[in-house]
Amino acid sequence: MYPGGTTAVGGLSLDIPTGQITVLVGPSGCGKTTSLRMINRMIEPSSGLVAIDGRDTATLEVNELRRSIGYVIQSGGLFPHQSILDNIATVPLLLGWGRAKARARAHELLELVGLDPALAKRYPSQLSGGQQQRVGVARALAADPPVMLLDEPFSAVDPVVRAQLQDEFLRLQAELGKTIVFVTHDIDEAIKLADLVAVLRVGGTLAQFDAPARLLADPADDFVADFLGRDRGYRALGFVAAPGLPISAEPTVPLGATPAEAKQAAAGADWLLVLDAAGAPAGWVEPARLLAPITSAELHRGGTLARVGGSLRAALDAALSAPSRRGVITDDAGGLVGTVRAQDVLVEIERGPKTGAP
Amino acid sequence: MNWFLGHLDEVGSLMATHAVLASAPLLAGLLLAIPLGWLARRYRLLRTPLIVGTGLLYTIPSLALFILMPLVLGTGILDPLNVVVALTVYTVALLVRTVSDGLASVPDDVLQAASAMGIGRVSRFFKVELPLAVPVISAGLRVAAVSNVSIVSVAALLGIAQLGSLFTDGFARNYLDPIVVGILACIALALVFDLLIVTLTKAATPWLRVGSPA
Structure with missing residues (x-):
């Protein structure tokens, strides 16, 4: 994947484009999280190959590989015993950046993800769920990894905060252009965020791999159509620009x-x-x-x-x-x-x- | 009271010995229990034998253990090392389960996140797992500390001088004062140990004393 390689989960093979958001979506048990975790070798594939920029990840030192891949999980997974700043500085410190530089970078990221710098010295338990999730994203971005893995990062927050986080995530991505693999069970989230959506079936086989608009307009089969749900025609209009609409003056x-x-x-x-x-x-x-x-x-x-x-x-x-x-x-x-x-x-x-x- | 004032030096010296005999095994036991607790947590097959096995050690009567020690260690019957080693056994008995439970109390998503960021196993243990297990381990340590203070006194029966000697002395002379002073000194020592552990735990876990989201 990322030009030239492939990921395999029970016959799953994906070419994930560099600098874009690829969303893996599917029902529980479809192997989307497993697939994601094979990328940073949290799970070792029993067969097949995961390659980043043409390099087989199995040949890399596992901790070095992981330090080069940002990882965000649903609950944030923040270290409860470390300050927000230290949480964010984790990977830079592992990479031997030195304390001052790592902290400066952490401050920078705090701002980048839209958090008040005054939160730097707090502990994770002092933050709301949405703020913790932002810290999780900041921590994953800290060493500026080219690849980011996000496992249902916005599932645990309420719908209003989720929508905010999604919007800011898109804003960040427009700025940073990371290669992102994003796992969700929420098809609406997939359609909102993805450049490409991979719909997986239970058992980890690929049902369809397409841009969101194509997915809505032309589901590959009944499984994909059912998974997409109702109002597909209406939702597909969300991807069609309306430059020629006649706009009337309104008193x-x-x-x-x-x-x-x-x-x-x-x-x-x-x-x-x-x-x-x-x-x-x-x-x-x-x-x-x-x-x-x-x-x-x-x-x-x-x-x-x-x-x-x-x-x-x-x-x-x-x-x-x-x-x-x-x-x-x-x-x-x-x-x-x-x-x-x-x-x-x-x-x-x-x-x-x-x-x-x- | 008069007896106490007349024997301040003696009680102080017995108390100091008592404190050393109770605290040295506490530290040694903790250091042994951490790897054993880790093994019990890490390897499912070892869990039951380790936790039940070490737990059973606590059922050996202390007097019997004190008398057995010279046979095992080749020490003299009056060697304080006998007491230290025997109490280390009891501390391990109390702490292996506690350490294992403490490590189990660390949230799985935190461990996953640590690994996913490329923190190696050893450094994850010392920087993430152990610090987060401190509150649970500390609770077990408090029990072990009080238990040690109490069991040390039994060693007086072997003639190893510490606060327990005040009991044997009092009984021998049918004289109540040293017994009462001994009991009070034991309680005071246990309270000091407890306070010390609580204070150290607080210092090691600042994140537990902060408010909720603003």
Whole structure:
């Protein structure tokens, strides 16, 4: 793997691309964690070959190999008896960097993963689950290994924190470009994070190895289709950009506008978009029901926002979730650009590539 | 009370001997129990024989063990080494299970993470497993310390001078004062040992005394 070699688990053979995120996903017992652990020889394969950059890992000294591969596990696996800083500095110290340099690097990483430097002297038990997971990632990154293995790193935190960690993980990867192998049982996580997804069956055989969009658009068989679950057509739209959507101008009023101003701006429409002081969409109101100047509490906030240049899925969801059925489109700074109707999104979907391939 | 004030030097000297006879085996026993406990933890097949076997040593009556020692070691009957070795046996008996349990209390994911980062076996044991096993080992050590302080006194029957000599002396002369002083001195010594172990444990486990997530 990583140009030229292969990993084998019961006939499993994968070429994992350098500098990208490959996610191994499958039901319990499909051997995804076993496969991952064969890469750093936590489990020795009984037959077959694991190669990194063309070098057979079995020929390398095992501890040196492991120091060159970052490893993050579900529970963090932090050393409870060491400070956050010492936890992060573990591998640099093993590599003989010297205390000062290792600590400086650990401070740098603390910042990189978005943790308050004041946490450096704390112990792991003093951190929340999400913070501990960030420390786990920082520790794995400490010696700047080219390869990172992540075993369900975000499974043990609540959904809100998980989504945050996933977003930051993608941000970090965009910056660092590591070769990442990521194990999860959560297909949505796989689809969100992966450049390539390997779906494994129980027994460790490969069911499909494809980019997320291909996977959703063209599952190899019933097993993969079932594993992907419902709403595949809709989810696949998340990988289709929507550059050609016709965006209409939307009449708006600022927060604090009077009922008369609102009725005039709406010009007979049932729903009217309200902007906050910064010019960002705040929510919808029904001008006919207004009795006093608009306050934040009266706003209907059900509508999701889509960005210009975002996916068809985001645009369609914005249209479907808005009470006016007009989906709000913003620029990257969050300012209003206009609105789009579901029917326009559908026209765009009909015109676009039928497979959903990006 | 008057008797005590009149024999301060004597009691102090007996107490010092007592402390040495009780603490030296504690350290020696701990040093022996760590590798034995590790073996019991590491190799499933050795676990039962080691833990049950060493545990049974504790059932040997102390007086019998003190008398047996010269035969085994070739020492004189009055040699304090007999007491030290015999108590080391008892300490090992108490601590092998404790050390094994302590090592077992180290979370598996921490061990996995340590190995995955390329920490070698030996260094993992000393830098990760042993420090994390300290709280459990310390609990066993406290029991062993108190037990040692108490068992040392039996050696007075052989004529090895320490606080137990106050009991034999008191009984021989049918005189209560030295007995009471001996008991109180033993209790004081046990408390000092306990306090010392608790203090050292606290110093070795600063991470256990921090608050929860902010």
